[in-house]
Amino acid sequence: MDQRFRVEPGERVLIYGIGNVGRQDDGLGVRLVESLEADGGLGAGIAYETGYQLNIEDALLLSEFDVVLFVDAAVSGHAREPFQVERLEPSAGVEFSTHAMRPESVLSLCEELYQRRPRAYMLALPGYEWDIQDQLSEPAARNMRRALTQMIEEIRCMRSRSSQV
Known part of the structure; x- marks a missing residue:
């Protein structure tokens, strides 16, 4: 990763998939989390939403x-292939609507309301494709499989190293 x-x-740990599975690749985040859960997850201490x-x-x-x-789709060209991971910081930022919020805004609320900063x-x-369908495009599905494989390997490796200490 x-x-x-x-x-x-x-x-x-919480792994939170975001997206609309009825809009092709917009459902990437949800599909990745569903795949993790279907494979039995990553063990104790990890929750999925x-x-x-x-x-x-x-x-x-x-x-x-x-x-x-957080796991979400990005418009092609806004994230490296097969995936990109970046650290997020709380940011109160002004939103047009509270019906859909950026992760940074939710993190800011978490800190303000509950004095917690995960x-x-x-x-x-x-x-790549955003039509009204419930199937991922082939390039998006390929990227998701690569991200899933690497994510599982890295988290399991981190956990096995920590259990040896």
Whole structure:
């Protein structure tokens, strides 16, 4: 994944997939989390959530975790292939609507309301097709499989190193 992404021993982790599975590649985040859960997940201490979009109420959910990994589609050209991971920081930023919020805004609310600041990351998967269909485009599905494989390997490796300490 990325050298900046890390999970320490005993940390509670939330993997949150965002997107609309009825709009082809917009559903990448949700599909990746569904695939993780179908494969039996990554073990104790890791929870999974999916949503069409982030909302104010998600601040409470985030407050229960030490690390949050958001997974979402990005318009091709706005994220490197096969995926990109970046660290997120809380940012109050003004939103046009509270019906759909940026992860940074929800993190800011989490800190303000619950005095919790989970370490947060965005795993962005390039999307290519946005039509009204429930099937991912082939390039997006390929990127998702690569991200899924690498994510599973890295998190399991981090956890096995921490259990040897």
